[in-house]
């Protein structure tokens with residue numbers, strides 16, 4: 198085994214940091230928390246301009262280490278990066294399964310950091326059981342007519358596009374008869390209502406009311422949409438959004454040093470444990486990226502990394518809040534808040550990490566069945 | 576070189592050789608026959624025929640000069656088989672005391688993890704029950720004491736060959752300053768971590784095999800989701816332990832010692848050997864504890880009976896780990912390595 202990053206990767210990290218440093222400051226971060234969109238156009242454009250988004254796009258022949266590095270540097274800096282992370286995933290899916298004209302029109306704009314895309318997958322009755330969705334696309338002449346609604350369409354309010362999973366043939370079995378579309382958000386018939394959350398991020402319910410689109414916006418084959426979303430899940434899991442322990446520990450340690458609490462042996466013991474779990478989360482994530490890079494399936498490894506990292510994040514954020522006492526209850530920007538309120542934010546923000554992008558239980562099912570070889574339980 | 580989570584060709588060859596060796600020569604009946612002392616002289620002799628006892632000693636002393644990255648692979652195989660031989664302690668002691676009869680394995684060496692107490696006794700030395708030579712601290716010096724092995728151990732949780740040994744009586748040689756023990760202890764931590772990863776891995780697989788075989792309510796208990804999820808947490812712990820042990824070994828082999836490596840907690844970047852060794856040991860101890868605990872639990876009542884092998888692993892997961900001392904204290908020691916000593920930071 199070897200744990201050294203190549204010079205090329207070190208150079209990439211330097212370049213990523215330079216972009217982040219140039220475009221992210223306290224005001225940009227505060228704006229993201231105020232507006233509920235973890236989104237910064239300036240950062241996206243800057244990353245796009247220097248070609249970093251094209252490098253970090255997931256997919257065959259791409260370097261998954263670049264995606265990991267971009268995500269982890271953004272996490273460390275607290276940079277509003279979610280909309281860019283989502284754009285990268287869809288760019289990768291379109292690159293793998295889209296048409297040349299979709300790539301010209303959409304992928305290029307996503308990788309330039311100029312346009313953004315939201316995921317329209319989950320529905321009120323189709324959460325973990327995603328194949329239970331009921332949004333329908335029906336053929337009408339040479340068009341499709343879409344009707345239905347989607348839950349948790351995060352970033353819809355700042356997106357140009359929606360990546361939409363629909364049912365086109367309800368009789369084609371559990372995984373058959375799905376069709377994926379990439380659709381402009383300003384297409385007539387699409388609307389969004391906000392979902393406000395216990396953290397600073399806003400999500401949306403989106404509605405699709407007689408939305409008409411042509412065949413040119415079908416991603417992959419009609420009725421073969423499940424294959425398309427499967428590509429997407431493989432890209433997402435266990436490579437991005439697993440690095441939150443490092444900034445949590447940094448902020449806690451700074452606060453603890455400032456208050457003198459850092460001399461408390463009980464706190465020191467727990468800080469050491471957070472440091473260990475941060476290392477483990479990083480190693481498991483790097484392993485997922487490395488496995489994908491050598492061209493092997495990384496699905497269960499992604500599940501392993503995701504479950505460990507997100508559960509550890511929740512556990513340690515809650516510890517940090519308790520350890521900080523009453524000041525740990527104060528929110529972002531409140532005067533006197535422990536770690537400027539980041540600890541309170543981490544407790545809130547860590548909550549959805551164990552269901553967003555596949556819940557802990559669904560990932561454990563995946564590990565049990567596909568990694569340990571246990572029989573299917575459901 | 577670049578990030579690589581596969582074993583190198585050398586490591587692969589070592590894993591094959593020692594995996595096959597322990598599978599053949601240290602099956603559970605050998606482990607059981609070696610209880611309660613936790614030592615099989617025949618197995619040790621077979622290791623000698625592979626020249627395994629001398630692997631860690633420098634090549635200019637006739638040893639194998641193996642890298643720590645190679646030794647962790649052997650240590651994991653040893654842990655998987657819970658082999659009743661003090662190979663890890665012997666290796667570590669042989670780094671400080673590479674006498675020919677130690678390198679050859681004719682005599683067994685052990686390492687005292689704690690300094691001798693006021694009356695000159697090293698308490699509960701791992702491997703001490705069977706070692707002809709013990710290396711450890713006494714009165715501020717690193718010494719080696721040659722004296723007859725007691726060949727008996729107090730009854731203990733992990734059936735390990737522990738014994739109190741005198742740091743004064745016997746043939747006593749001063750090896751160097753007290754500080755020279757620190758890298759040896761870190762090496763012991765990394766190798767013991769690898770052995771604990773082997774225990775965790777095997778216990779996980781024993782659990783999976785058992786729940787596939789055992790039927791209740793007309794189906795394999797491994798089809799119950801509660802059991803599946805308890806087992807599904809284990810790969811992260813096992814793999815994490817393995818990667819930490821390998822990363823620590825890599826850091827050592829690359830010379831990331833005495834401040835040559837990085838400790839940047841703002842970036843979460845740690846490549847310095849000592850803190851990685853501490854992390855590996857602490858995490859692997861947890862991994863082995865959780866893995867053997869869950870696996871035993873999913874064996875139901877049978878897991879508690881002597882007849883089933885999981886109890887052998889359960890006891891060694893604790894017995895091999897806790898010998899280093901209270902993990903809370905080890906974590907505080909790690910905090911000192913990562914953030915500097917407590918006092919220096921206070922009020923800053």
Ligand SMILES: Cc1cc2nc3c(=O)[nH]c(=O)nc-3n(C[C@H](O)[C@H](O)[C@H](O)COP(=O)(O)OP(=O)(O)OC[C@H]3O[C@@H](n4cnc5c(N)ncnc54)[C@H](O)[C@@H]3O)c2cc1C
Nearest residue numbers: 316317318319324325349350351549552553554555556558
């Ligand atoms: C902040 C946030 C942002 C999101 N963003 C998006 C987005 O942009 N686009 C999008 O499409 N979706 C998004 N989601 C939706 C997310 O993917 C779903 O929340 C997730 O798939 C779970 O679905 P659910 O919330 O309906 O929970 P359910 O599926 O109803 O699950 C409820 C509980 O039951 C458990 N459970 C369900 N099935 C099983 C089973 N078979 N075995 C054991 N336990 C089970 C779950 O683990 C969970 O604990 C977002 C969610 C959140 C919270």
